[in-house]
Amino acid sequence: MESIEARVRTFVRENFPVSSADVPADKSLLESGIIDSIGVLTLVTWIEQEFEIVVADEDVVPENLDSIERIVRFIERKSNSASEGK
């Protein structure tokens, strides 16, 4: 299966037309104009469906979502804690 990063990149590229294929993993998606408030909602919905995890309101912060790198780490963390709980 594709890596989480590859899946996130594909999603961002297909849904946010401002982004380029090679946006650096640590670049702020907000400051670079790639994502806006509606984009964040789209991203959260996608993460919940694609990775079958629940994103709480308090998770929707730049620390978790404002770069490719942060999104990947957030998904990994959430997936781990979800599988531990099973």
Place this chain on the structure above:
Amino acid sequence: MRYEELLRESARRHGERAAIVHEEGRTTYAEFDAAADRFAAALVHHAGFENGDRCVLFLDNRFETAAGIFGTLRAGGIFSVINPTTKADKLAYVLNNCEATVLVTQASLLETARVAALQAPSVRRIVVVGGSAGDSGTLDYAGFLSAAPARLQNHSPGIDIDLAMLVYTSGSTGQPKGVMMTHQNMVHAATSITTYLRNSEDDIVLSVLPLAFDYGLYQLLMCVKMGSTLLLGKSFVFPQKILPMLAAERVSGFPLVPTMAALIVQLKNFDPTWAASVRYLTNTAAALPPAHIAKLQEMFPQARVYSMYGMTESKRCTYLPPEQLAHRPTSVGIAIPGTEVWVADDAGQRLGPNVVGELVVRGGHVMQGYWRNDEATARVLKQGRYPWERVLHTGDLFRMDDEGYFYFVGRKDDILKSRGEKVSPKEIENVLYALPGIREAAIVGMPDPILGMSLKAILVLAEGAQLSPRDVMAHCAAHLEDFMVPRTVEFRDALPKTNTGKIRRAALQAEAEGRAFEAEDS
């Protein structure tokens, strides 16, 4: 009174009070006042700025934007704040349209600013916040200020009938128009609004609305007038970062647009302590659904909720007194204090209750016209009661109920509202036609619970052309502000047309809204 005198007055009254709380810290009224003085002196010193010259501020929500606004006024100039997501072509259009002398920007926007300024011979200086000095025309902001005197000596900036600002707004023709406002216009509007909001010097207002948007700009202008504190945020992308500030800073006023309200009402972790100090909420740009109003009142039990309506051409037209909200949740209320509004027929005659017509606005807040665009001005500013008076024909259809409260019905032209911003389908269609392979294009608004209208491009491709929705959106994103980029793209074999071959956008819009469309060939 000229507007910049209000800053001087607030600094004199309580210089140590926080005027603006921003990402980099807190700036007091005394510091703000001194920064405006220095900015004014720097404009004259570095750019030979004269009374009536234009300074364009292509910046996001930051302290330097506020200093630039008041500094420009103090130098006798006219400012215009431009949305930071504006692309180079449109910025160049604005710079040329207002023949700007100085362009102030920030490091992250410098590339766009440079490209635009190259096409605008009037620009003598580019000043970059957080940048380094580049070619001869470009100055770093810190250097721009430090090499100038602390304040202008023996300089008269002018009087209150002078033009103070240009606010660029989308027009149905596709080219932005500069709404001209004098100091008098701004003082009138700010006085009226702060009266019905019952603002005082003790207010603390949290605004994440862009300063390029007059609703956001007036949060700053009104705080300066009252001597109150403005918390200036850059965006509402992460509500979890903004909402706790309401409690931490004991915020009393929180201006919203419907998209923000939609994001707030769906939060499951909303903490009631966030709302405890909030005395009022305001909404404008588009109507809030009654369900959102009810939910907001539940979440902010102490807050008076104001539904308002306005357009850049007169800043604000109406507000609904909060005590009326339960009785008429869909009304946008009555004329703001010191002004008049009425519903008129096509001949300009006043209509009685329950008849739909165009809303007309009268008062000291009505603009002077569109900058160097007499034709567009003549379409909206018409003869008023006195020979010298002109009233604003808003282009918005309204009706009034039996008790004199007003209700928005729709637009007379094609303008759409998305994310609370005015969108000209024509402007987007012009950009789409520049993309090779597109033969026909129409932009429609799809009803959307969060955006109000979500923009959709309906396209017919030229024979043999191959374009994906992503290609189309990427092209739009490269040439238009974010809020104008279509969210969806649909390809068709043909678009409906009139007998004269014009695309029937209205029919497509009706289809998008699920309405029946009565064809009338024109």
